[in-house]
Amino acid sequence: MTQTLATAPRALPTPAPRSSRRRRGRGALAARIVAAGVICGILLFPLYWMVVVAFSSRAELLGGDLRLWPRSWTMENFQRVLSSFPVITWFGNSIAISVVVALITVTVSLLAGYAFAHLRFRGSNVLFLVALSTLMIPVQVIMVALFQLVTTLGIYGSYWAVILPTAASAFGVFLARQFMLAIPRDLIEAARMDGAGHLRVFTRIVLPLSKPLIAVLFFMSLLQSWNDFAWPLIALKDNSLFTLPIGLLYLQGQFGSDYGATMAFALLNVTPMVILFLVFQRYFVQGFARSGIR
Structure with missing residues (x-):
């Protein structure tokens, strides 16, 4: 009896269903995409803010009413730089x-x-x-x-x-x-x-x-x-x-x-x-x- 139990093959672990593995893979991919999007947003925000300030009017900048999206896009800052x-x-x-x-x-x-x-x-x-x-x-x-x-x-x-x-x-x-x-x-x-x-x-x-x-x-x-x-x-x-x-x-x-x-x-x-x-x-x-x- 003891010899029979010792030589009996061990039960292999049951593999996870394919659907659950697929869901975990999709979840990991979504997490990586979200993390990459957040990092890209943090890195690109200074460049975006540079564009916003460059195309904002001088009155808007002096008035302290600067927003993430200018009320009106203007080229007056570029004209002032190019002329000076x-x-x-x-x-x-x-x-x-x-x-x-x-x-x-x-x-x-x-x-x-x-x-x-x-x-x-x-x-x-x-x-x-x-x-x-x-x-x-x-x-x-x-x-x-x-x-x-x-x-x-x-x-x-x-x-x-x-x-x-x-x-x-x-x-x-x-x-x-x-x-x-x-x-x-x-x-x-x-x-x-x-x-x-x-x-x-x-x-x-x-x-x-x-x-x-x-x-x-x-x-x-x-x-x-x-x-x-x-x-x-x-x-x-x-x-x-x-x-x-x-x-x-x-x-x-x-x-x-x-x-x-x-x-x-x-x-x-x-x-x-x-x-x-x-x-x-x-x-x-x-x-x-x-x-x-x-």
């Missing part, structure tokens, strides 16, 4: 500097990332660690050295004084290396066995596979250069060469507590980057996913 400052010139300066910085940063990051990922040379790991260690150095620490450098080179007060010191990114090199490590080495070795040089492998194989990476690098460097304030304020001395962040500082000093004009100028500064992210967000997500960064 050379915003178009500053906008063009920001585009020119940011695009050139982004192009140089993408080029340097791709070439360095390919070298660290698929070339074997003595000291490559040490050199890569040295490049990464520069991420721990705040830019404020080296501003005096950068100022002395651009002054010695004779480019102080020009576009190149802003472009050259910020035209390479250690994080961009790291991101490019991580992305290119995911490219099969067998594919590159097969091209090398067919007689292709490193330049041909890079242009014909690596670059076509690196479109998400290029989009990420270009957007990140463009965004960083577009929003850069401290170094352009030091490196530029002519009012006609200022960028939008510096112009926003002068606007605050000119208009004081005119929040409508300030928000209108800030909205002009933010809108291009928001549009750019919405256009390239698919490549942006793919680039981070394939680089192994979570």
